[in-house]
Amino acid sequence: MYIGKNPSPLTVTEKRVRRNPKYAHVKGHLDTGASSSKVKLMSTKEFLKRRSEIFKRIRPSEVARLISSDFTLSYPNANSIIDEENPELEQKSMESDSECMLLLDMRTREEYEACHIKQAKHFSIVGLHQDRYIPELYRFKNVESKMIVVYDEDEKLAAEAATSLNQKGYENIRLMTGL
Template identity: 30%
Template sequence: MSLKQGIGSAEYLVKRVPKNVKYQHIKSKLDTGCSLTKYMEKVEYMKSNYRYKKDEIFKRLKVTTFAQLILQVASVSEHNLSLSECELNTPEDALSVASEELESLTVRSAERQDARDIHTARSTLLSVINGTGELSVEQSPDPESSLDSDRPYPDCPYLLLDVRHRDQYDSCHIISAHSFPATFLHRTMNPYTKEVLEYKNAPGKIIIVYDEDEHIASQAATIMCQRGFENLFMLSGGLKVLSQKFPGSLVSGPLPPVCVSSSDSVRGRRVSPPSGHTRAEQRWRFTADELNHLTVQLEEVLLPSNNSSRMSSRISSVSSQSARSRQSSSSCSSRPWR
Protein backbone atom coordinates (compact mmCIF):
# COMPACT_ATOMS: atom_id res chain seq x y z
CA MET A 1 0.00 0.00 0.00
CA SER A 2 1.60 3.26 -1.16
CA LEU A 3 0.76 6.68 0.21
CA LYS A 4 0.70 9.33 -2.58
CA GLN A 5 0.15 12.42 -0.54
CA GLY A 6 2.46 15.49 -0.60
CA ILE A 7 2.96 18.21 1.93
CA GLY A 8 1.26 21.41 0.83
CA SER A 9 0.07 22.33 -2.64
CA ALA A 10 2.12 22.34 -5.85
CA GLU A 11 0.72 25.74 -6.79
CA TYR A 12 2.93 27.45 -4.22
CA LEU A 13 6.03 26.34 -6.18
CA VAL A 14 4.81 28.13 -9.30
CA LYS A 15 3.29 31.15 -7.60
CA ARG A 16 5.50 34.27 -7.63
CA VAL A 17 5.63 37.17 -5.26
CA PRO A 18 3.74 40.17 -6.73
CA LYS A 19 5.93 43.15 -7.58
CA ASN A 20 5.35 46.57 -6.08
CA VAL A 21 5.83 49.43 -8.52
CA LYS A 22 6.75 51.79 -5.71
CA TYR A 23 9.89 49.81 -4.84
CA GLN A 24 10.73 48.60 -8.33
CA HIS A 25 13.79 50.88 -8.67
CA ILE A 26 15.38 49.57 -5.44
CA LYS A 27 18.03 46.94 -6.03
CA SER A 28 20.24 44.89 -3.77
CA LYS A 29 23.74 46.16 -3.06
CA LEU A 30 25.18 42.65 -2.93
CA ASP A 31 26.84 41.74 -6.23
CA THR A 32 26.23 38.04 -6.85
CA GLY A 33 28.07 37.93 -10.18
CA CYS A 34 26.83 37.49 -13.74
CA SER A 35 23.24 36.42 -14.25
CA LEU A 36 20.64 36.29 -16.98
CA THR A 37 18.66 39.09 -15.36
CA LYS A 38 21.65 41.46 -15.41
CA TYR A 39 22.41 40.55 -19.01
CA MET A 40 18.84 41.25 -20.13
CA GLU A 41 18.84 44.56 -18.25
CA LYS A 42 22.06 45.55 -20.01
CA VAL A 43 20.60 44.62 -23.39
CA GLU A 44 17.47 46.68 -22.72
CA TYR A 45 19.59 49.61 -21.58
CA MET A 46 21.67 49.46 -24.78
CA LYS A 47 18.56 49.29 -26.96
CA SER A 48 16.87 52.24 -25.26
CA ASN A 49 19.89 54.58 -25.14
CA TYR A 50 22.07 53.65 -28.15
CA ARG A 51 21.49 53.10 -31.87
CA TYR A 52 24.21 50.70 -32.92
CA LYS A 53 24.36 49.66 -36.57
CA LYS A 54 26.51 47.12 -38.34
CA ASP A 55 27.51 49.45 -41.18
CA GLU A 56 28.78 52.36 -39.09
CA ILE A 57 31.73 54.14 -40.73
CA PHE A 58 32.27 56.70 -37.96
CA LYS A 59 33.98 56.24 -34.61
CA ARG A 60 32.24 56.49 -31.26
CA LEU A 61 33.39 58.37 -28.16
CA LYS A 62 32.16 57.27 -24.74
CA VAL A 63 30.68 59.81 -22.37
CA THR A 64 33.21 58.89 -19.67
CA THR A 65 36.10 59.38 -22.13
CA PHE A 66 34.68 62.77 -23.09
CA ALA A 67 34.53 63.78 -19.41
CA GLN A 68 38.16 62.73 -18.91
CA LEU A 69 39.13 64.76 -21.99
CA ILE A 70 37.43 67.87 -20.57
CA LEU A 71 39.24 67.50 -17.24
CA GLN A 72 42.61 67.01 -18.93
CA VAL A 73 42.18 70.03 -21.22
CA ALA A 74 41.10 72.23 -18.32
CA SER A 75 44.02 71.12 -16.13
CA VAL A 76 46.57 71.67 -18.92
CA SER A 77 45.24 75.15 -19.71
CA GLU A 78 45.26 76.07 -16.03
CA HIS A 79 48.82 74.79 -15.68
CA ASN A 80 49.98 76.82 -18.69
CA LEU A 81 48.24 79.90 -17.35
CA SER A 82 49.92 79.53 -13.95
CA LEU A 83 53.33 79.12 -15.63
CA SER A 84 52.83 82.27 -17.69
CA GLU A 85 51.78 84.22 -14.61
CA CYS A 86 54.84 83.01 -12.70
CA GLU A 87 57.10 84.09 -15.54
CA LEU A 88 55.56 87.55 -15.62
CA ASN A 89 55.75 87.95 -11.84
CA THR A 90 59.54 87.57 -11.68
CA PRO A 91 61.32 90.86 -10.67
CA GLU A 92 63.72 91.01 -13.62
CA ASP A 93 61.00 90.38 -16.13
CA ALA A 94 58.73 92.89 -14.43
CA LEU A 95 61.36 95.61 -14.63
CA SER A 96 62.14 94.86 -18.25
CA VAL A 97 58.47 94.77 -19.17
CA ALA A 98 57.82 98.04 -17.35
CA SER A 99 60.73 99.76 -19.06
CA GLU A 100 59.66 98.47 -22.46
CA GLU A 101 56.10 99.62 -21.86
CA LEU A 102 57.25 103.13 -20.92
CA GLU A 103 59.35 103.39 -24.05
CA SER A 104 56.58 102.03 -26.24
CA LEU A 105 54.06 104.43 -24.71
CA THR A 106 56.21 107.45 -25.49
CA VAL A 107 56.81 106.30 -29.06
CA ARG A 108 53.14 105.38 -29.62
CA SER A 109 51.89 108.71 -28.28
CA ALA A 110 54.03 110.58 -30.80
CA GLU A 111 53.05 108.26 -33.66
CA ARG A 112 49.34 108.45 -32.83
CA GLN A 113 49.42 112.24 -32.77
CA ASP A 114 50.96 112.29 -36.25
CA ALA A 115 48.67 109.54 -37.51
CA ARG A 116 45.52 111.31 -36.31
CA ASP A 117 46.27 114.41 -38.38
CA ILE A 118 46.85 112.31 -41.51
CA HIS A 119 44.11 109.75 -40.87
CA THR A 120 41.29 112.19 -40.20
CA ALA A 121 41.59 113.88 -43.58
CA ARG A 122 42.10 110.58 -45.40
CA SER A 123 39.27 108.79 -43.61
CA THR A 124 36.81 111.57 -44.38
CA LEU A 125 37.78 111.45 -48.06
CA LEU A 126 37.48 107.65 -48.19
CA SER A 127 34.20 107.77 -46.29
CA VAL A 128 32.76 110.14 -48.88
CA ILE A 129 33.96 107.94 -51.75
CA ASN A 130 32.89 104.61 -50.22
CA GLY A 131 29.78 105.88 -48.50
CA THR A 132 30.88 104.83 -45.00
CA GLY A 133 31.61 106.70 -41.80
CA GLU A 134 34.98 107.39 -40.25
CA LEU A 135 36.96 104.38 -39.08
CA SER A 136 38.74 104.52 -35.73
CA VAL A 137 42.09 102.74 -35.68
CA GLU A 138 42.18 102.64 -31.88
CA GLN A 139 38.80 100.85 -31.57
CA SER A 140 39.39 98.31 -34.32
CA PRO A 141 38.93 94.73 -33.06
CA ASP A 142 41.95 92.51 -32.69
CA PRO A 143 41.58 89.38 -34.89
CA GLU A 144 43.70 87.26 -32.57
CA SER A 145 41.60 88.08 -29.49
CA SER A 146 38.35 87.39 -31.34
CA LEU A 147 39.76 84.06 -32.58
CA ASP A 148 40.68 82.97 -29.07
CA SER A 149 37.28 83.94 -27.70
CA ASP A 150 35.58 81.60 -30.19
CA ARG A 151 37.34 78.60 -28.68
CA PRO A 152 36.74 77.03 -25.26
CA TYR A 153 40.45 76.87 -24.46
CA PRO A 154 43.57 78.02 -26.34
CA ASP A 155 44.70 75.28 -28.74
CA CYS A 156 41.78 73.08 -27.67
CA PRO A 157 42.23 69.55 -29.08
CA TYR A 158 38.51 68.96 -29.64
CA LEU A 159 35.68 70.74 -31.43
CA LEU A 160 32.22 69.92 -30.07
CA LEU A 161 29.38 70.33 -32.57
CA ASP A 162 25.67 70.29 -31.74
CA VAL A 163 23.95 69.03 -34.89
CA ARG A 164 20.41 69.73 -33.68
CA HIS A 165 18.25 72.67 -34.70
CA ARG A 166 19.29 76.14 -33.60
CA ASP A 167 16.29 76.52 -31.30
CA GLN A 168 17.14 73.27 -29.51
CA TYR A 169 20.73 74.43 -29.12
CA ASP A 170 19.62 77.75 -27.64
CA SER A 171 17.41 76.02 -25.07
CA CYS A 172 19.94 73.38 -23.94
CA HIS A 173 23.42 72.31 -25.01
CA ILE A 174 26.73 71.07 -23.66
CA ILE A 175 29.11 73.76 -22.46
CA SER A 176 31.81 74.63 -25.05
CA ALA A 177 29.65 73.29 -27.91
CA HIS A 178 29.20 75.08 -31.24
CA SER A 179 25.91 75.11 -33.09
CA PHE A 180 26.21 73.23 -36.37
CA PRO A 181 22.77 72.03 -37.57
CA ALA A 182 22.81 68.95 -39.76
CA THR A 183 20.92 70.88 -42.44
CA PHE A 184 24.15 72.75 -43.20
CA LEU A 185 25.50 69.57 -44.81
CA HIS A 186 22.85 69.78 -47.56
CA ARG A 187 24.06 73.16 -48.74
CA THR A 188 25.63 73.42 -52.15
CA MET A 189 27.99 76.28 -51.25
CA ASN A 190 29.95 76.65 -47.99
CA PRO A 191 28.41 73.84 -45.92
CA TYR A 192 31.09 74.13 -43.19
CA THR A 193 31.97 76.87 -40.74
CA LYS A 194 35.49 78.21 -40.22
CA GLU A 195 35.89 76.15 -37.01
CA VAL A 196 35.04 72.92 -38.81
CA LEU A 197 37.51 73.69 -41.61
CA GLU A 198 40.25 74.45 -39.07
CA TYR A 199 39.75 71.15 -37.24
CA LYS A 200 39.16 68.96 -40.31
CA ASN A 201 41.90 66.27 -40.35
CA ALA A 202 44.18 68.55 -38.31
CA PRO A 203 46.97 66.66 -36.49
CA GLY A 204 46.27 66.26 -32.78
CA LYS A 205 42.66 67.49 -33.03
CA ILE A 206 39.27 65.76 -33.23
CA ILE A 207 35.69 66.75 -34.06
CA ILE A 208 32.84 65.46 -31.86
CA VAL A 209 29.18 65.58 -32.94
CA TYR A 210 26.20 64.90 -30.70
CA ASP A 211 22.43 65.26 -30.40
CA GLU A 212 19.79 64.00 -27.99
CA ASP A 213 19.54 60.29 -28.88
CA GLU A 214 21.94 59.62 -31.81
CA HIS A 215 19.16 59.94 -34.39
CA ILE A 216 20.51 63.04 -36.14
CA ALA A 217 24.16 62.73 -35.08
CA SER A 218 24.59 59.30 -36.67
CA GLN A 219 23.36 60.59 -40.03
CA ALA A 220 25.53 63.72 -39.84
CA ALA A 221 28.60 61.68 -38.82
CA THR A 222 28.04 59.28 -41.73
CA ILE A 223 27.80 62.11 -44.26
CA MET A 224 30.88 63.89 -42.92
CA CYS A 225 32.93 60.68 -42.91
CA GLN A 226 31.91 60.02 -46.49
CA ARG A 227 33.18 63.50 -47.37
CA GLY A 228 36.67 62.88 -46.03
CA PHE A 229 36.53 63.63 -42.28
CA GLU A 230 38.94 61.16 -40.71
CA ASN A 231 39.11 62.65 -37.19
CA LEU A 232 35.35 62.63 -36.59
CA PHE A 233 33.75 61.04 -33.50
CA MET A 234 30.15 60.75 -32.38
CA LEU A 235 29.33 61.14 -28.68
CA SER A 236 27.83 57.76 -27.86
CA GLY A 237 24.39 58.20 -26.30
CA GLY A 238 24.27 61.97 -26.71
CA LEU A 239 22.52 64.15 -24.16
CA LYS A 240 20.39 61.21 -23.04
CA VAL A 241 23.30 59.23 -21.61
CA LEU A 242 25.22 62.36 -20.58
CA SER A 243 22.35 63.44 -18.31
CA GLN A 244 22.34 59.99 -16.70
CA LYS A 245 26.08 59.72 -16.07
CA PHE A 246 26.89 63.34 -15.19
CA PRO A 247 23.73 65.25 -14.19
CA GLY A 248 24.18 68.98 -13.70
CA SER A 249 27.88 69.18 -14.66
CA LEU A 250 28.27 69.51 -18.42
CA VAL A 251 24.95 70.89 -19.70
CA SER A 252 23.80 74.50 -19.82
CA GLY A 253 20.04 75.01 -19.65
CA PRO A 254 17.12 72.68 -18.87
CA LEU A 255 17.30 69.22 -20.37
CA PRO A 256 14.86 68.09 -23.08
CA PRO A 257 11.90 65.93 -21.98
CA VAL A 258 13.46 62.78 -23.44
CA CYS A 259 16.61 63.17 -21.36
CA VAL A 260 14.72 64.12 -18.20
CA SER A 261 12.40 61.13 -18.31
CA SER A 262 15.19 58.65 -19.04
CA SER A 263 17.58 59.92 -16.38
CA ASP A 264 14.96 60.17 -13.62
CA SER A 265 13.27 56.86 -14.35
CA VAL A 266 16.55 55.12 -13.53
CA ARG A 267 16.62 56.75 -10.10
CA GLY A 268 12.94 56.21 -9.51
CA ARG A 269 12.04 59.91 -9.51
CA ARG A 270 9.22 61.66 -11.25
CA VAL A 271 10.16 65.08 -12.53
CA SER A 272 7.98 67.10 -14.85
CA PRO A 273 9.65 68.48 -17.99
CA PRO A 274 10.61 72.18 -17.95
CA SER A 275 7.77 74.50 -18.86
CA GLY A 276 8.28 77.48 -21.13
CA HIS A 277 11.16 78.38 -23.41
CA THR A 278 14.32 79.35 -21.52
CA ARG A 279 17.52 80.34 -23.26
CA ALA A 280 20.66 78.52 -22.15
CA GLU A 281 23.78 80.44 -21.25
CA GLN A 282 26.42 80.17 -23.96
CA ARG A 283 29.78 79.55 -22.32
CA TRP A 284 33.01 78.16 -23.73
CA ARG A 285 34.71 77.19 -20.47
CA PHE A 286 33.79 75.24 -17.35
CA THR A 287 33.91 76.77 -13.89
CA ALA A 288 35.99 75.33 -11.05
CA ASP A 289 32.89 74.07 -9.22
CA GLU A 290 31.67 72.27 -12.34
CA LEU A 291 35.05 70.62 -12.85
CA ASN A 292 35.17 69.46 -9.21
CA HIS A 293 31.63 68.10 -9.45
CA LEU A 294 32.53 66.34 -12.68
CA THR A 295 35.59 64.75 -11.06
CA VAL A 296 33.51 63.34 -8.21
CA GLN A 297 30.87 61.98 -10.59
CA LEU A 298 33.52 60.43 -12.83
CA GLU A 299 35.03 58.58 -9.88
CA GLU A 300 31.60 57.27 -8.90
CA VAL A 301 30.94 56.07 -12.45
CA LEU A 302 34.32 54.34 -12.85
CA LEU A 303 34.38 52.73 -9.39
CA PRO A 304 31.89 49.89 -10.06
CA SER A 305 33.86 48.64 -13.07
CA ASN A 306 37.07 48.51 -11.04
CA ASN A 307 35.65 46.84 -7.91
CA SER A 308 36.88 43.38 -8.86
CA SER A 309 40.35 44.59 -9.75
CA ARG A 310 40.58 46.64 -6.57
CA MET A 311 39.41 43.69 -4.48
CA SER A 312 41.97 41.44 -6.14
CA SER A 313 44.70 44.05 -5.59
CA ARG A 314 43.70 44.37 -1.95
CA ILE A 315 43.72 40.59 -1.51
CA SER A 316 47.13 40.34 -3.17
CA SER A 317 48.50 43.16 -1.00
CA VAL A 318 47.15 41.51 2.16
CA SER A 319 48.60 38.15 1.12
CA SER A 320 51.98 39.76 0.35
CA GLN A 321 52.00 41.49 3.72
CA SER A 322 51.16 38.24 5.49
CA ALA A 323 53.88 36.42 3.56
CA ARG A 324 56.41 39.10 4.53
CA SER A 325 55.40 38.86 8.18
CA ARG A 326 55.80 35.08 8.06
CA GLN A 327 59.22 35.40 6.48
CA SER A 328 60.33 37.90 9.11
CA SER A 329 59.02 35.71 11.94
CA SER A 330 60.74 32.64 10.51
CA SER A 331 64.01 34.53 10.08
CA CYS A 332 63.78 35.81 13.67
CA SER A 333 63.08 32.31 14.98
CA SER A 334 66.04 30.86 13.04
CA ARG A 335 68.50 33.39 14.47
CA PRO A 336 70.48 32.17 17.53
CA TRP A 337 69.68 33.77 20.82
CA ARG A 338 72.38 35.99 22.23
Protein backbone atom coordinates in the same frame (compact mmCIF):
# COMPACT_ATOMS: atom_id res chain seq x y z
CA MET B 1 2.58 -20.72 -53.89
CA TYR B 2 0.89 -17.48 -54.70
CA ILE B 3 -0.43 -17.11 -58.11
CA GLY B 4 -1.34 -13.63 -59.11
CA LYS B 5 -0.19 -10.67 -60.97
CA ASN B 6 3.44 -10.00 -61.46
CA PRO B 7 4.55 -7.05 -59.40
CA SER B 8 4.82 -3.99 -61.59
CA PRO B 9 8.21 -2.33 -61.91
CA LEU B 10 8.88 0.46 -59.42
CA THR B 11 8.66 4.07 -60.54
CA VAL B 12 11.53 6.49 -60.09
CA THR B 13 10.04 7.94 -56.92
CA GLU B 14 9.45 4.53 -55.40
CA LYS B 15 12.97 3.23 -55.90
CA ARG B 16 15.28 3.31 -52.95
CA VAL B 17 18.35 5.45 -53.26
CA ARG B 18 21.61 3.85 -52.28
CA ARG B 19 23.33 5.55 -49.37
CA ASN B 20 26.69 7.03 -50.13
CA PRO B 21 29.02 6.47 -47.18
CA LYS B 22 30.69 9.80 -47.93
CA TYR B 23 27.50 11.65 -46.90
CA ALA B 24 26.34 9.32 -44.11
CA HIS B 25 26.87 12.00 -41.44
CA VAL B 26 24.60 14.56 -43.18
CA LYS B 27 21.10 14.85 -41.73
CA GLY B 28 18.05 16.38 -43.32
CA HIS B 29 16.83 19.74 -42.03
CA LEU B 30 13.76 21.66 -43.03
CA ASP B 31 13.80 25.44 -42.62
CA THR B 32 10.23 26.72 -42.54
CA GLY B 33 11.18 30.40 -42.61
CA ALA B 34 10.68 33.19 -40.13
CA SER B 35 8.78 32.50 -36.94
CA SER B 36 8.39 34.10 -33.54
CA SER B 37 10.64 31.49 -31.93
CA LYS B 38 13.53 32.49 -34.21
CA VAL B 39 13.36 36.21 -33.47
CA LYS B 40 16.49 37.45 -31.71
CA LEU B 41 15.96 40.34 -29.34
CA MET B 42 18.69 42.93 -29.76
CA SER B 43 19.99 44.89 -26.84
CA THR B 44 20.45 48.65 -27.12
CA LYS B 45 24.23 48.29 -27.38
CA GLU B 46 23.95 45.79 -30.23
CA PHE B 47 21.53 48.10 -32.02
CA LEU B 48 23.78 51.13 -31.65
CA LYS B 49 26.94 49.40 -32.84
CA ARG B 50 26.18 48.50 -36.41
CA ARG B 51 28.76 47.07 -38.76
CA SER B 52 27.78 49.48 -41.51
CA GLU B 53 28.88 52.56 -39.56
CA ILE B 54 31.92 54.32 -40.94
CA PHE B 55 32.56 56.51 -37.90
CA LYS B 56 33.65 55.80 -34.35
CA ARG B 57 31.70 56.34 -31.15
CA ILE B 58 32.73 58.03 -27.92
CA ARG B 59 31.09 58.01 -24.49
CA PRO B 60 30.07 61.21 -22.68
CA SER B 61 32.39 60.30 -19.79
CA GLU B 62 35.36 60.30 -22.18
CA VAL B 63 34.30 63.67 -23.59
CA ALA B 64 34.02 65.07 -20.05
CA ARG B 65 37.47 63.71 -19.22
CA LEU B 66 38.94 65.33 -22.35
CA ILE B 67 37.26 68.66 -21.58
CA SER B 68 38.51 68.66 -17.98
CA SER B 69 42.04 67.63 -19.00
CA ASP B 70 42.10 70.41 -21.61
CA PHE B 71 41.06 72.88 -18.95
CA THR B 72 43.78 71.84 -16.53
CA LEU B 73 46.46 71.70 -19.23
CA SER B 74 45.71 75.11 -20.68
CA TYR B 75 44.86 76.81 -17.37
CA PRO B 76 47.39 75.48 -14.84
CA ASN B 77 46.90 78.55 -12.65
CA ALA B 78 43.16 78.91 -13.11
CA ASN B 79 42.84 80.91 -9.90
CA SER B 80 45.64 83.36 -10.74
CA ILE B 81 44.98 86.74 -12.30
CA ILE B 82 45.57 87.15 -16.04
CA ASP B 83 48.46 89.40 -17.05
CA GLU B 84 47.32 93.01 -16.79
CA GLU B 85 49.28 94.22 -19.83
CA ASN B 86 47.88 91.93 -22.57
CA PRO B 87 44.85 90.04 -21.25
CA GLU B 88 43.34 89.49 -24.73
CA LEU B 89 46.57 88.07 -26.17
CA GLU B 90 47.01 85.63 -23.30
CA GLN B 91 43.36 84.56 -23.47
CA LYS B 92 43.60 83.83 -27.22
CA SER B 93 46.77 81.78 -26.81
CA MET B 94 45.13 79.74 -24.04
CA GLU B 95 42.07 79.04 -26.18
CA SER B 96 44.09 77.96 -29.23
CA ASP B 97 46.28 75.60 -27.20
CA SER B 98 43.36 73.92 -25.47
CA GLU B 99 41.41 72.94 -28.55
CA CYS B 100 41.87 69.24 -29.18
CA MET B 101 38.20 68.53 -29.72
CA LEU B 102 35.38 70.23 -31.61
CA LEU B 103 31.92 69.53 -30.21
CA LEU B 104 29.08 69.95 -32.72
CA ASP B 105 25.53 70.14 -31.39
CA MET B 106 23.20 68.88 -34.15
CA ARG B 107 19.95 69.83 -32.40
CA THR B 108 17.71 72.72 -33.42
CA ARG B 109 18.78 76.28 -32.65
CA GLU B 110 16.09 76.60 -29.92
CA GLU B 111 17.22 73.42 -28.15
CA TYR B 112 20.85 74.53 -28.41
CA GLU B 113 20.11 77.95 -26.88
CA ALA B 114 18.05 76.38 -24.10
CA CYS B 115 20.84 74.05 -22.96
CA HIS B 116 24.17 72.89 -24.40
CA ILE B 117 27.70 71.90 -23.47
CA LYS B 118 29.78 75.02 -22.93
CA GLN B 119 32.41 74.22 -25.59
CA ALA B 120 29.86 73.02 -28.17
CA LYS B 121 29.11 74.83 -31.41
CA HIS B 122 25.70 74.73 -33.04
CA PHE B 123 25.75 73.09 -36.47
CA SER B 124 22.54 72.21 -38.28
CA ILE B 125 22.10 69.20 -40.51
CA VAL B 126 20.71 71.54 -43.18
CA GLY B 127 23.99 73.45 -43.23
CA LEU B 128 25.84 70.18 -43.64
CA HIS B 129 23.72 69.12 -46.60
CA GLN B 130 24.19 72.53 -48.22
CA ASP B 131 27.97 72.43 -47.63
CA ARG B 132 27.86 75.50 -45.36
CA TYR B 133 30.58 74.58 -42.88
CA ILE B 134 31.74 76.56 -39.90
CA PRO B 135 35.44 77.60 -40.04
CA GLU B 136 36.36 75.32 -37.13
CA LEU B 137 35.49 72.26 -39.22
CA TYR B 138 38.19 73.13 -41.74
CA ARG B 139 40.77 73.61 -38.97
CA PHE B 140 39.95 70.22 -37.44
CA LYS B 141 39.69 68.25 -40.70
CA ASN B 142 41.89 65.12 -40.49
CA VAL B 143 44.29 66.59 -37.93
CA GLU B 144 45.70 63.60 -36.08
CA SER B 145 45.75 65.15 -32.61
CA LYS B 146 42.22 66.58 -32.88
CA MET B 147 38.76 65.08 -33.13
CA ILE B 148 35.30 66.24 -34.14
CA VAL B 149 32.50 65.00 -31.86
CA VAL B 150 28.87 65.28 -32.97
CA TYR B 151 25.87 64.76 -30.71
CA ASP B 152 22.13 65.24 -30.38
CA GLU B 153 19.39 63.83 -28.17
CA ASP B 154 18.48 60.58 -29.93
CA GLU B 155 21.59 60.10 -32.13
CA LYS B 156 19.59 60.05 -35.37
CA LEU B 157 20.71 63.42 -36.73
CA ALA B 158 24.18 63.02 -35.28
CA ALA B 159 24.64 59.59 -36.89
CA GLU B 160 23.50 61.01 -40.23
CA ALA B 161 25.86 63.97 -39.82
CA ALA B 162 28.80 61.75 -38.83
CA THR B 163 28.22 59.52 -41.84
CA SER B 164 27.90 62.50 -44.18
CA LEU B 165 31.04 64.18 -42.83
CA ASN B 166 32.98 60.94 -43.09
CA GLN B 167 31.88 60.51 -46.70
CA LYS B 168 33.05 64.07 -47.39
CA GLY B 169 36.58 63.26 -46.23
CA TYR B 170 36.51 63.94 -42.48
CA GLU B 171 38.13 60.89 -40.89
CA ASN B 172 38.44 62.10 -37.29
CA ILE B 173 34.67 62.05 -36.61
CA ARG B 174 33.22 60.63 -33.39
CA LEU B 175 29.57 60.23 -32.37
CA MET B 176 28.77 60.79 -28.69
CA THR B 177 26.57 57.92 -27.50
CA GLY B 178 24.68 57.36 -24.29
CA LEU B 179 23.17 60.76 -23.57
